[in-house]
Structures are given as structure tokens and as C-alpha cells.
Amino acid sequence: MRPWTTSTWRRAAAVTVTVVCLWYAPFAMTELWSYARPGAPAPGEWLLAHAVSPRYVADALATRVAPYRHSLVPMIVHSVLGGLLMLLGPAQLLTAARRRVRLHRALGVVFAVTVYASMAGAAVYLARTAPRDAFSGAAFWIVLATILVGTVLSVTFGILAAVGGHPDLHQRWLLLCYGYLLTAPLLRLEWGALPAVLPGLPMTEINRVAIMHLGSLVVFGALLASRARDRRDTVEGLGRSWAPLPVTVAAQLAAAAALVWIVRALAAHGAAGRRLLIAYLLPYAVAYAVMALGARRAGRAGRTWAREEWRIHLIGLCLAPPLSVGTVAVLEHSLALGRFTALTAGVAVGCGVTAFGATLVVSLRLMYAREVLKRTAPAALPAAPVTTPVP
Structure with missing residues (x-):
């Protein structure tokens, strides 16, 4: 049997993402039909009821009627266009891989307009819905807004x-954007899968477990996709690292201290807190190991740009727990949230926010390298005048 090569893993990942998107698109587009017209087809609810139980679905959706009907039109816009985005994303990846530039640009315009319109519908819903009335409460509202x-x-x-x-x-940036969008189908998959691991939990509690790692999962996937598509060993004008070893070590020490605080804080809330803690720590540990190993291997191979990007994102990951600790304090005092709610929301948003910051630093790093290259490039010599010999 032939071993799986890097290109094979890339194809497998692309096919998996495409299948998930194609699977979820019709469910997203029809998700709110039953709220607009009772008795309308709801294939997503039907599938989930058969995968888990009808009671599991009925109990979860019974409290959604009033909040969704209050903002039904923007929610329908959000869900229908969200389903369209699930189709446009794989199409964009395919046209980019096949170098169909004109088609890629045309679909890109449609994709961007659809993102803005879909997110506008979600923004109207969030603005009209009090955080405590959101599905799974204020913590879920904060994660959705983030x-x-x-x-x-x-x-x-x-x-x-x-x-x-x-x-x-x-x-x-577009891979990161699509990573954020993929939280929707991944959450639906967890609605069906987690009850087998955590039997007896209602969907509202399943949501709280899911948000503890979905943010870190999708941004980590976006990073892996970015690294897979960028095969450059170095970048001209890179110069000294923006993520030297002392900075990386300091970030890791800050992460360790913050993680100790998070472990103690969540463990103090009994079984519910320990459940959320495991859901947070396992994906975090995997992401940390992959980033650290990627930076180390790239350094040994002399691939300076790959090491730089891995290190920047590793620092971002290490800064997520300290950011979460600070966010918990802000949410608890500024929004008057309960301790457990503020803790859940603060920890849930940390990795997604710092991954965005790391992508921003990577972007500035590349732009700075190009600016250095421009300034150090020798000026073009003027062309010698053409003289015509005199007869």
C-alpha cells in the first residue's frame, strides 16, 4: 500500500471540506422555513431527530419560536445566504487551484457581497435579541457576535x-473568513455527534461544549490550509524575525500561568466546568503541538519563512489564554454577567481572536518585507541615449 503523501492529505482535506459544505447547504437554506410556515419541510430537524431523538430536538427548538419570529426576515436572509456561501467556498478553492482567474474573481465578488448580506442579517438578529434570550444564553450570543x-x-x-x-x-484572509463560516456546519455535526459522548445533555449544553473548541478548530484549519498552499522556503527582505525565541518563551510562560487560572476557575464549577475544560484543553494541546513542531522542523530545514509564520501563530495561540482571562474580568464587570457565563464566553473567544491578530501580524510582516526590498533595490540606471552617426 502506498503511503499517504502531503499532496494526498491536501486532497483529502479539500474533499472533506467540500462534502461537509455540500451536505450542510440545503439544511442551512431550509432551516427557518418551519418558523415562517408551520409544517413546512425541515430536513435538518428531521435528520437530527433520527440521529439523536425527537425529544432532544423538540426541547431545543421550543424556546426558539419567539426570538426567531421577532427577527424572522433577517434570519431567513442570513440562513439562505449562508447556505449559498457553503457552495461558493469550495467553488472558490477549486477555481484558485485550477488558476481560473476570471471565474475566480467573478465568484469572489459574489462571495464577498453574500458574506456582507448574510452577516447583516445575523447582525440584525443579534441587535434585536437580548444576550440572555439567545440560544444557550449570553455566552453563545457573545461567541456569535465575535x-x-x-x-x-x-x-x-x-x-x-x-x-x-x-x-x-x-x-x-479568505481562508480565515471561510474558517469562521465553517463554525455553522461543524456545530450541526456536533449536535448529532456529542450526545453519543455526553448522553442526556440538552442541546443548549451541547452548544456550550462546542463553542469551547470550535473557534480554535476552524482558525487552526485555516492556518494549516495557508501553510499547505504557501510552499516558499523564504521571503526576500524578511530580515530579522518578529518572533524571536525570547518572545516565544515569554508567551509560553504567560500561557502556562493563564491556563492554570482557567483550569482552577472552570474546575470550581463541578461537572459542567470540567466538561467545558476538557473540550477546551484537548484541541488547544493539539494545535500547540502541531505549531511548535512545524516551527521546529522548518527551522531545522532552513525554511525561514515557514518558521516565521508558525512562530507568529504559536505566539498568538499562547496569548489566547491570557486574553481570555482579561476578557472574563471585562465581561463579568461591564456586562454584569454571572461568573460561569463570563468564564465560558471569555475562554471560548480567546483562540479565534488571537488567531485573527496573528494573521494580521503575518500580513504586516510580508508587507514590511516587500517594503524593505523596494528600498534596498538598486535604482534602475537610465538608458544610454541613442546616437545617430553623422554621414
């Missing part, structure tokens, strides 16, 4: 990168 902001900013930076002639930065 994903919304990250999605809009990442697609905006992706557009600016394309207009500015920076295809590598454009690619990174």
Missing part, C-alpha cells in the same frame, strides 16, 4: 489584499 465581526473583517482585509496586489495575503 464570529460575525471576525468574518466581516477577514473578508474585508481579503478584498483589500486582492486590490493591493497581494495574492498570498488575500488567500490567508
Whole structure:
């Protein structure tokens, strides 16, 4: 049997993402039909009821009628366009891989407009819905709002990168944007899968478990995709590292201290807290190991640019727990949230926010290298005048 090569893993990942998107698109587009017209087809609810139990679905959706009907039109816009985005994303990846430039640009315009319109619908719903009335409460509302902001900013930076002639930065921002969008189908998959691991939990509790790692999972996937598509060993004008070893070590020490605080804080809330803690720590540990190993291997191979990007994202990951600790304090005092709610929300948003920051630093790093290269490039010599011999 032939061993799986790197290109095989890339194809497998692309096929998996495409299958998930194609699977979820019709469910997203029809998700709110039953709220607009009772008795309308709801294939997503039907499938989930058969995968888990009808009671599991009925109990979860019974409290959604009033909040969704209060903002039904913007929610339908959000869900239908969200389903369309699930189709446009794989199409964009395919046209980029096949170098169909004109089609890629045309679909890119449609994709960007659809993102803005879909997120506008979500923003109207969040603005009209009090955090305590959101599905799974205030923590879930805060996570949804954070994903919304990250999605809009990442697609905006992706557009600016394309207009500015920076295809590598454009690619990174759009992969991050699509990573944020993939939290929707992944959450639905966890609605069906986690009850087998955590039997008896209602969907509201499943949501709290899921948000503890979905943010870190999707941004980690976006990073892996970016690294897989960027095969450069180095970048001209890179110069000294923006992520030297002392900075990396300091970030890791800050992460260790913050993680100790998070472990103690969540463990103090009994079985529910320990459940959320495991859901947070396991993906975090995997992401840390892969980033650290990637930076080490790239350094040994002399691939300076790969090491630089891995290190920047590793520092971002290490800064996520300290950011979460600070966010918990802000949420608890400024929004008057309960301790457990503030703790859940603060920990849930940390990795997604710092990954956005790391992508921003990577973008600035590449732009700075190009600026250095421009300033150090020798000026072109003027062409010698052409003289015509006198007869």
C-alpha cells in the first residue's frame, strides 16, 4: 500500500471540506422555513431527530419560536445566504487551484457581497435579541457576535489584499473568513455527534461544549490550509524575525500561568466546568503541538519563512489564554454577567481572536518585507541615449 503523501492529505482535506459544505447547504437554506410556515419541510430537524431523538430536538427548538419570529426576515436572509456561501467556498478553492482567474474573481465578488448580506442579517438578529434570550444564553450570543465581526473583517482585509496586489495575503484572509463560516456546519455535526459522548445533555449544553473548541478548530484549519498552499522556503527582505525565541518563551510562560487560572476557575464549577475544560484543553494541546513542531522542523530545514509564520501563530495561540482571562474580568464587570457565563464566553473567544491578530501580524510582516526590498533595490540606471552617426 502506498503511503499517504502531503499532496494526498491536501486532497483529502479539500474533499472533506467540500462534502461537509455540500451536505450542510440545503439544511442551512431550509432551516427557518418551519418558523415562517408551520409544517413546512425541515430536513435538518428531521435528520437530527433520527440521529439523536425527537425529544432532544423538540426541547431545543421550543424556546426558539419567539426570538426567531421577532427577527424572522433577517434570519431567513442570513440562513439562505449562508447556505449559498457553503457552495461558493469550495467553488472558490477549486477555481484558485485550477488558476481560473476570471471565474475566480467573478465568484469572489459574489462571495464577498453574500458574506456582507448574510452577516447583516445575523447582525440584525443579534441587535434585536437580548444576550440572555439567545440560544444557550449570553455566552453563545457573545461567541456569535465575535464570529460575525471576525468574518466581516477577514473578508474585508481579503478584498483589500486582492486590490493591493497581494495574492498570498488575500488567500490567508479568505481562508480565515471561510474558517469562521465553517463554525455553522461543524456545530450541526456536533449536535448529532456529542450526545453519543455526553448522553442526556440538552442541546443548549451541547452548544456550550462546542463553542469551547470550535473557534480554535476552524482558525487552526485555516492556518494549516495557508501553510499547505504557501510552499516558499523564504521571503526576500524578511530580515530579522518578529518572533524571536525570547518572545516565544515569554508567551509560553504567560500561557502556562493563564491556563492554570482557567483550569482552577472552570474546575470550581463541578461537572459542567470540567466538561467545558476538557473540550477546551484537548484541541488547544493539539494545535500547540502541531505549531511548535512545524516551527521546529522548518527551522531545522532552513525554511525561514515557514518558521516565521508558525512562530507568529504559536505566539498568538499562547496569548489566547491570557486574553481570555482579561476578557472574563471585562465581561463579568461591564456586562454584569454571572461568573460561569463570563468564564465560558471569555475562554471560548480567546483562540479565534488571537488567531485573527496573528494573521494580521503575518500580513504586516510580508508587507514590511516587500517594503524593505523596494528600498534596498538598486535604482534602475537610465538608458544610454541613442546616437545617430553623422554621414
